[in-house]
Amino acid sequence: MLFSSLINQQKARDALLQMVKQQRLAHALLLREPEGSGGLLLALAFATYLMCEQPGDNDACGQCPSCQKMAQLIHPDVHFAFPVVSRKPGSEPTSDDYMQEWREFVREFPYGDLQDWLQLIHAENRQANVTAAECREIVRKLSLKSFEGRYKILIFWLPEYLGQQGNRLLKLVEEPPDDTLMLFVSQQPQRILSTIASRLQTVQLNPLPAEEITQALITRAQADPQMATRIGLAANGNYRMALRLLHDAHADWLEMLRSWLNSIAKQQIPALVQWIDEMGSTKNGREQQKFFLQYFLNLVEKTIQAHYLLPEQLHLPEAEQDFVNRLKSQFSFSQLCTLSERLNAAIYHIERNAYAKLVFHALTLYMQELLVRPQVNA
Ligand SMILES: [Zn+2]
Known part of the structure; x- marks a missing residue:
């Protein structure tokens, strides 16, 4: 050793x-x-x-x-x-x-x-x-x-x-x-x-940086690089958790995130209700809900960094980079900062057994407010 x-x-x-x-x-x-x-x-x-x-x-x-x-x-x-x-x-x-x-x-x-x-x-x-x-x-x-x-x-x-x-x-x-x-x-x-x-x-000891987790998943666990990046962003510095996620990585978090934001932007209420129902259901389990939020939070933080770093410095796969570009065009810097706080709070509540559907409902309302409110550039 x-x-x-x-x-x-x-x-x-x-x-x-x-x-x-x-x-x-x-x-x-x-x-x-x-x-x-x-x-x-x-x-x-x-x-x-x-x-x-x-x-x-x-x-x-x-x-x-x-x-x-x-x-x-x-x-x-x-x-x-x-x-x-x-x-x-x-x-x-x-x-x-x-x-x-x-x-x-x-x-x-x-x-x-x-x-x-x-x-x-x-x-x-x-x-x-x-x-x-x-x-x-x-x-x-x-x-x-x-x-x-x-x-x-x-x-x-x-x-x-x-x-x-x-x-x-x-x-x-x-x-x-x-x-x-x-x-x-x-x-x-x-x-x-x-x-x-x-x-x-x-x-x-420090929590492991997302990039290091991604690299380790690729070299030690032969993970597909795109999946490894996704899990690196969600695992919150915990390599054991990253391996568990790799083991049951069926959920396409990016797709779930896209359909959520699309429904919010287009005000498709029935689709939103269904999304919240599915995401908050016990079938998904607290772990999965937490990792979905962690993944989103990391993308929001990458978007904040995108204000002062070049795209290649963000180390993101193409699909995630596109998504970050989209967040950057839709939200102001200060909106991104408050969104990141909101996501942190949602993770905190999920960890402490809050009713998951309520947490996702509240987040949806908040995102709706952000997306319809005119941007204030910080
Ligand atoms: Zn020796």
């Missing part, structure tokens, strides 16, 4: 490498990850780098015995902790019970989330958590001497699932044995036990 296998995240990588080069590596780090941006991969790449026998300036060698053990997740000095479910009622499972599944998860879903993980271990309705037995195991493992004489590393994925039993780790986080490094990878750092969180030094 090398830094070079990550999509983007050079900034977070450099922050980590700087700590090593300046010999001020903290012993407990929190990698804060917006979902689907590669936090687990970053932790693995960093552990690989620290364990590598011949590291380069910016990455591990990828060849030495240590790198090979890391690639298979069998390095004896690198330990893992993650949420698990109990296989038998009353039993206290630990991550060690799930190592085989864990290796499969990292291989198959390097950008995966808890949902992917729980599916892979067939958790069904059982609650995932980190047990007291797990905490005792962590303390035990990190107090051992390292096998290969370098660091002992713990990669703790989703410490937000650690409850009060996490206080058993306090002493370890506060006064760790020599050459110990704990890497906590969290998507909801505000939910980490505060006694632990306050003792961690933070490294922030």
Whole structure:
């Protein structure tokens, strides 16, 4: 697992490498990850780098015995902790019970989330958590001497699932044995036990830029470039989500957007009612509704950028570029800015379970108002 296998995240990588080069590596780090941006991969790449026998300036060698053990997740000095479910009622499972599944998860879903993980271990309705037995195991493992004489590393994925039993780790986080490094990878750092969180030094990852997602879909998932661009615009910086969208990419969002705006412009009320009905129906699901809005929002933002960038700097497929040209001729700069705020608010409401048909109805009325009102050029 090398830094070079990550999509983007050079900034977070450099922050980590700087700590090593300046010999001020903290012993407990929190990698804060917006979902689907590669936090687990970053932790693995960093552990690989620290364990590598011949590291380069910016990455591990990828060849030495240590790198090979890391690639298979069998390095004896690198330990893992993650949420698990109990296989038998009353039993206290630990991550060690799930190592085989864990290796499969990292291989198959390097950008995966808890949902992917729980599916892979067939958790069904059982609650995932980190047990007291797990905490005792962590303390035990990190107090051992390292096998290969370098660091002992713990990669703790989703410490937000650690409850009060996490206080058993306090002493370890506060006064760790020599050459110990704990890497906590969290998507909801505000939910980490505060006694632990306050003792961690933070490294922030960024959501992935749309262009990087598009590129990764083309090169890693063999996606069609036009579809990849469309999904890049909708995935909101989340590569795992982008892969899900690619998997069930049937909806032609651009066509849906065109027919909506055409009906608004021509005041075709029955067609609009039908459009809102279809878009807001539960068949589409909240995810799809959100991605449709995200896609539209990104095109509006590209249109705003089109006021000061050349078309080739927008990196859009031809159909999307035509659409952006159309938005640019129909809406003023300030109208585009308020439209973008409106779309952001609509996404916020959809995420919080607002009644979808109402959200699309309100947006339709708003767009109608914009399209009939004379333009005020900003
Ligand atoms: Zn190496």
